[in-house]
Amino acid sequence: MKICIVTETYPPEVNGVAMTLHRISGELKRQGHHVDIVRPRQSSESQHATYEDTFIITGLPLPGYDGLRFGLPCRAKLRKHWKFKQPDIIYVATEGPLGQSAIRAAEDLETPVVSGFHTNFHEYMKHYKLPILERMVRGFLRKTHNRTRRTFAPSQDVIAKLDAMGIQHTRLLGRGVDTNLFNPDKRDPALRQRWGIQGDNGIVAIFVSRLAAEKNIPLAAKAFEAIQARLPEVSCVLVGDGPERAKLEKAHPEFIFCGMQQGEDLARHYASGDIFVFPSVTETFGNVVTEAMASGLVTVAYDYAAPHRFIKDGGNGFLATYDREEEFIATTLRAFDAIDHWPEVRSAARTTAESLGWDGIVRDFAKELQSILDES
Template sequence: MDVTGLRVALFSGNYNYVRDGANQALNRFVGYLLKQGAVVRVYSPTTDTPAFEPAGDLVSAPSFAVPGRKEYRVPYRLSAALRRDLNNFRPNLVHLSSPDPLGHRALSWARSHGLPTVASVHTRFETYPRYYGLAFLEPLIESLLRRFYRRCDAIVAPSESMAQLLREQRMSYDVGIWTRGIDRDIFNPERRDLGWRRSLGIADGVPAIGFIGRLVMEKGLDVFSDTIDKLTERRVQHKVLVVGEGPAREWLQNRLPDAVFTGFQMGADLGRAVAGMDMLFNPSITETFGNVTLEAMACGLPTVAARATGSESLVTEGITGRLIRPGAIGDFADALQHYCQDAAAREAAGRAAQARAERNGWDQVNQALVDTYLRVIRQRAQGLAPYSSPVP
């Protein structure tokens, strides 16, 4: 079989109703599959106000809003209507992108029909409870994730560091890589616009420390703001530029009243905003890859990031940026101060970062996942059921 023989049922917890790096990667991948001649049907929660048009055929799954985070929805069952739709579609592979209730039911459906399953890992769900005072739940969540992933034929991670963590957590015996690409027409140093920076009150000689992403506490906003406070105490000249939107925006604005908030940006505007920074500060430990880090690197920026999955596969310590122990406020401040006060070091790291980002083209990374699809289908055809779990 080649790609034209693929009939893929893709299950997602969020395919297009909120814009984030994970669902944009899924949409781009579906577009790539369709362009290659595959047939894809997507099952996901939907809303009346989606963030963007979906790639491929999208079927709405029953869902409810997450308490306290109503912008997100949880698909909670594989309804009779969805089962009929699946039976009519006749997929030969099931792709699961979220270990939610619908994902569990879809996995059971696939196993009952003898279909191979591939799961893609997009976030470190087991780390989320610590941001809400529930760290004691982490072992339980990790156990639930293990049960889910070990029932799949294969899983794919967006970075080698994340893949290694999944192996150490015994999530699967078959862990591959589906990394992320970069649109170089949008993200490049030529997008830098000093006039735009000035319109935001950022003087030409003042280094801009950037944050990009959803404004939610699990992105490390507490560490980010505490570190910026430390720079201010040291009288290090800087300006904070925050690109993104989310429920914690008011909290962060109160913590950093002198920061510039652009709100949500996309396309060329996002490229201009990223290129308008002088460095990226990414203290999050929940990322499995870190799309924003790659985007910043493509724009020629050094990154100061937490030494965690995702960032470790992108940032080369001391060359393209700095990797700091998670939560080490003083060390984060030292690294940022270095780049704020040493323009030559900042530019050298930025050039190295841009060169590193050149490796990530979308067609190449998406073909790697297609190859995984074809491999697990071939293995099933040879009578090789998932090696990883006796769980039905």
């Protein structure tokens, strides 16, 4: 198949959606499909830079997200491009102006188009103190996705929410994890020493994510405070960058801030931790959870999305009831009560992650795309 992926975000940008789409694209190619990417030009790129199998359109900075951009409306430009280089099917991964233009251009050309639901934008509204906009965003998402043949979502609980919103023809497009990159063997004693850990007996509690309001950062800080109140010697490390970082650093000089990490450096940071604390309530999946499990960490998370699917409470991680703050903190401390069993928990987490390969996930995705073409 000739598949075109349309997205507002893609590497070298660093976020869950960008990395997921890069992995899906690469696996589709490995399985013999031709993949083109349509995306905005990024701020770090030369205005004249070109890339194989990539069609770059004009973009503008996304407010509140330094380094991320959204594509400007370009229906006519996409229509012209696809007349010259016609795909069999188009996967619109994001719902912004670029995604809207892509759906309209695909309709003009009568090219099958499907969509992906990668981000709970409607749930972000309350975290940015804009709850009045949530209903409006829900309506926008419903209208957008129902113009496509299928809407792919990363977990069954997200699919249930989409069904309740009135979004039709939903399908599962799960997530894998790179267990070669994210691996306990990447543990770095020198990095741990910089975090104040002498030898391998000390404990590092780690949080990996964009430092933004929708990631429930205040609760992560409360969980770290509870840990250090009980065990002052624990080092609490935050990996990531974002609009909340400066405020957090000022409020919590006792925490260690490592900034954004990528690739092997990110893998070393994960593997050099011991317990992963992740209180976000807005994930469609939560790639960081499976990355932490692959790195052999004890994970504490809310019981939804990836944690619900892959964590067995007390077996390969610890779960708290969704969006219950006090229970999340209590669960974090409960994990420390079970510290003698951490070797077994960490080993079980790694074993679970090793079963989450991308090959079968992408193969099922391609089969669904082919079934749509067969219907046409």
